[in-house]
Amino acid sequence: MNRAALESVIQGSVDRHRGKPGPLLVILHDLQAQWGYVPDEAVPLLAEALTLTRAEIHGVISFYHDFRTTPGGRHQVQVCRAEACQAQGGRQLEAAVREHLGIDWHDTSADGMVTLEPVYCLGNCATGPAVRIDDAILGRVTPDRMRTLLDDLQREPVNISGLMTEAPHG
Amino acid sequence: MAEVRTIYVPNDTTAQSLGAEDVARQIGRALGEQQADIRLVRNGSRGACWLEPLVEVETDSGRVAYGPVSPDDVPGLLAAGLLEARPDHALYLGPTDEIPWLQKQQRVTFSRAGIIDPVSLDDYQAHGGFAGLEKALAMSPRQLVDEVTASGLRGRGGAAFPAGIKWNTVLEASADNPGNPQSGRKFIVCNADEGDSGTFADRLVMEADPYLLIEGMIIAGLAVGAEYGFIYLRSEYPIALQRLNEAIERAEAESWLGSDIRGSGKHFHLEVRLGAGAYICGEETSLLDSLEGKRGMVRPKPPLPALKGAFGQPTVVNNVLTLAAVPWIVEHGGAAYAGYGQGRSLGTLPFQLAGNIRRGGLVELAFGATLRELVEDFGGGTLTGRPMKAIQAGGPLGAYMPESQWDTPLDYEAFTEAGAVLGHGGIVVFDDTVDMAQQARFAMEFCVVESCGKCTPCRIGSVRGVEVIDRIIDNVNRTSNLALLDELCDTMEYGSLCAMGGMTPNPVRSAVRHFPEAFEPSSNASAGAA
Numbered sequence: 095m096n097r098a099a100l101e102s103v104i105q106g107s108v109d110r111h112r113g114k115p116g117p118l119l120v121i122l123h124d125l126q127a128q129w130g131y132v133p134d135e136a137v138p139l140l141a142e143a144l145t146l147t148r149a150e151i152h153g154v155i156s157f158y159h160d161f162r163t164t165p166g167g168r169h170q171v172q173v174c175r176a177e178a179c180q181a182q183g184g185r186q187l188e189a190a191v192r193e194h195l196g197i198d199w200h201d202t203s204a205d206g207m208v209t210l211e212p213v214y215c216l217g218n219c220a221t222g223p224a225v226r227i228d229d230a231i232l233g234r235v236t237p238d239r240m241r242t243l244l245d246d247l248q249r250e251p252v253n254i255s256g257l258m259t260e261a262p263h264g
Numbered sequence: 265m266a267e268v269r270t271i272y273v274p275n276d277t278t279a280q281s282l283g284a285e286d287v288a289r290q291i292g293r294a295l296g297e298q299q300a301d302i303r304l305v306r307n308g309s310r311g312a313c314w315l316e317p318l319v320e321v322e323t324d325s326g327r328v329a330y331g332p333v334s335p336d337d338v339p340g341l342l343a344a345g346l347l348e349a350r351p352d353h354a355l356y357l358g359p360t361d362e363i364p365w366l367q368k369q370q371r372v373t374f375s376r377a378g379i380i381d382p383v384s385l386d387d388y389q390a391h392g393g394f395a396g397l398e399k400a401l402a403m404s405p406r407q408l409v410d411e412v413t414a415s416g417l418r419g420r421g422g423a424a425f426p427a428g429i430k431w432n433t434v435l436e437a438s439a440d441n442p443g444n445p446q447s448g449r450k451f452i453v454c455n456a457d458e459g460d461s462g463t464f465a466d467r468l469v470m471e472a473d474p475y476l477l478i479e480g481m482i483i484a485g486l487a488v489g490a491e492y493g494f495i496y497l498r499s500e501y502p503i504a505l506q507r508l509n510e511a512i513e514r515a516e517a518e519s520w521l522g523s524d525i526r527g528s529g530k531h532f533h534l535e536v537r538l539g540a541g542a543y544i545c546g547e548e549t550s551l552l553d554s555l556e557g558k559r560g561m562v563r564p565k566p567p568l569p570a571l572k573g574a575f576g577q578p579t580v581v582n583n584v585l586t587l588a589a590v591p592w593i594v595e596h597g598g599a600a601y602a603g604y605g606q607g608r609s610l611g612t613l614p615f616q617l618a619g620n621i622r623r624g625g626l627v628e629l630a631f632g633a634t635l636r637e638l639v640e641d642f643g644g645g646t647l648t649g650r651p652m653k654a655i656q657a658g659g660p661l662g663a664y665m666p667e668s669q670w671d672t673p674l675d676y677e678a679f680t681e682a683g684a685v686l687g688h689g690g691i692v693v694f695d696d697t698v699d700m701a702q703q704a705r706f707a708m709e710f711c712v713v714e715s716c717g718k719c720t721p722c723r724i725g726s727v728r729g730v731e732v733i734d735r736i737i738d739n740v741n742r743t744s745n746l747a748l749l750d751e752l753c754d755t756m757e758y759g760s761l762c763a764m765g766g767m768t769p770n771p772v773r774s775a776v777r778h779f780p781e782a783f784e785p786s787s788n789a790s791a792g793a794a
Contacts, residue, residue: 214710
């Protein structure tokens with residue numbers, strides 16, 4: 095990570111949210127949106143900019159499931175593990191995804207295309223099992239459809255919103 | 265044929281998750297090709313998830329519906345006269361208002377959801393929006409608090425604490441806090457961290473009728489003397505985030521938010537803050553720490569957030585549904601709202617039918633109907649067609665209820681008496697293939713993942729809980745491990761700082777009590793696949 099670029103992004107975010115009380119989470123979301131993770135080098139810079147300790151910054155980053163400290167895959171795939179999805183075949187879907195990608199939760203596929211994360215409820219509980227691919231939430235996802243979606247993701251860059259709608263559903 | 269003016273294709277998460285974007289694109293293309301003088305409006309959702317995407321066609325005699333419309337259905341629908349509102353297609357449902365599933369509901373909070381374009385201020389006002397706020401601007405804080413108290417409204421997030429009492433505490437609290445940069449301020453914080461599995465009513469408010477929440481928050485601010493509000497929104501809701509921000513921007517542009525609201529001299533500033541994937545932040549004190557940019561650790565109470573809440577100042581923390589009920593209460597009066605419901609459970613509750621259910625979605629009803637009416641009459645049984653076996657009400661910390669309890673009235677006290685939780689109104693149905701021992705194990709596992717770690721019974725107890733249940737499933741010292749599990753549940757229930765550790769025993773114990781056969785050695789042998 096280029097230090098000058100890092101400093102400029104952090105400073106930009108800090109300036110943008112100046113005047114907001116308790117802005118650390120807001121700024122971390124900015125950084126994660128920029129790079130897909132919060133680099134370790136950002137911690138002392140954030141501490142200085144916000145007059146907090148490095149321990150406090152690290153403590154916040156490590157508390158929340160959303161924040162990564164290493165780069166993830168090109169696409170973030172979240173599979174809902176919560177009860178309403180379990181009731182609709184979610185456990186079978188979880189198993190199918192892990193087997194198809196050959197990775198476990200929090201891991202990234204060898205080609206760097208997909209990072210797999212569990213999620214506990216996407217609020218799509220009447221039409222599960224639910225999956226989120228980047229910012230698109232999908233419903234009634236069967237293991238077969240999921241395997242096709244994953245294969246598509248692992249090929250070349252795909253348009254997620256197009257992907258969301260071209261896939262068969264129901 | 266009736267003249268068609270408008271076509272509606274919903275854009276809430278559920279409709280989008282089932283292809284609504286593609287449906288809208290295809291219909292838009294057809295309208296362009298025919299040069300038809302018909303508007304295509306993206307509405308929210310009426311909450312009939314089982315019919316999504318629910319396409320509606322408005323004629324001079326009302327709206328007719330088609331659903332569920334998959335992208336593959338659109339060419340056939342267009343050929344069968346969708347744009348003329350013809351009934352000649354298998355997906356034709358007739359007039360939307362006459363769909364029994366919708367018609368039998370008592371829509372108070374959700375009266376506008378799915379009917380309007382969610383971010384159109386004109387639509388909002390044309391359908392009665394801001395009537396409560398207009399009235400509130402002419403009322404005193406005391407009158408507003410008294411109205412909410414008279415309504416009997418209780419916190420809809422799950423704890424069911426009377427909203428009027430909370431508001432009154434904040435109204436009477438002093439905001440003087442020498443040394444605190446926020447001294448002099450009070451806050452309204454909306455808890456939109458709807459993490460309970462099986463719940464999506466908050467999301468639906470924010471996606472289908474966001475001005476309703478904004479209006480409720482402004483009124484809360486007027487009632488307690490707060491000029492700043494935060495919506496703490498979970499990051500799992502990207503569409504709600506986008507819609508709230510757009511609604512706030514438009515409301516500010518039209519002076520419904522910000523300084524000097526509609527020339528009244530009153531102010532209210534609103535900001536959405538995004539969570540970061542921690543379930544515990546739905547607990548109000550943990551939410552406040554997170555809002556302040558810290559780890560979302562639970563705070564001991566007292567001090568009450570009403571006295572020392574966000575940034576150390578007096579704060580109303582209310583759930584989305586609580587705040588969304590307020591405009592109606594102010595417009596129609598607390599007594600009118602209290603006319604719904606029974607006993608100490610007054611008003612309506614938006615129930616959410618989820619899981620393995622044929623007709624799932626949002627069902628708003630006055631308190632008092634039974635669970636069975638909800639899952640059978642509205643829900644129509646399971647989607648798989650198999651017998652229903654267990655219902656988990658009230659989210660992941662709620663009990664699993666067997667059929668013998670399904671005639672329990674939907675009422676806070678009746679549920680408590682049955683050892684269950686009504687909570688945020690989530691109802692998750694399981695068919696007879698469910699392995700209840702695995703469900704009990706998952707409850708502990710979820711607590712391991714989501715505990716904030718501050719207190720030992722929750723942080724360590726949940727880890728031990730998974731281990732003990734695994735030994736029971738493996739039939740290792742079964743009897744003594746069942747007794748150990750019971751003791752562990754006692755420790756968590758009585759020793760935890762908040763509901764996370766304190767209520768995780770609910771699903772575990774109810775599974776053991778009501779479905780003991782699932783914990784028998786014989787049944788475990790066949791349950792390995794779950």
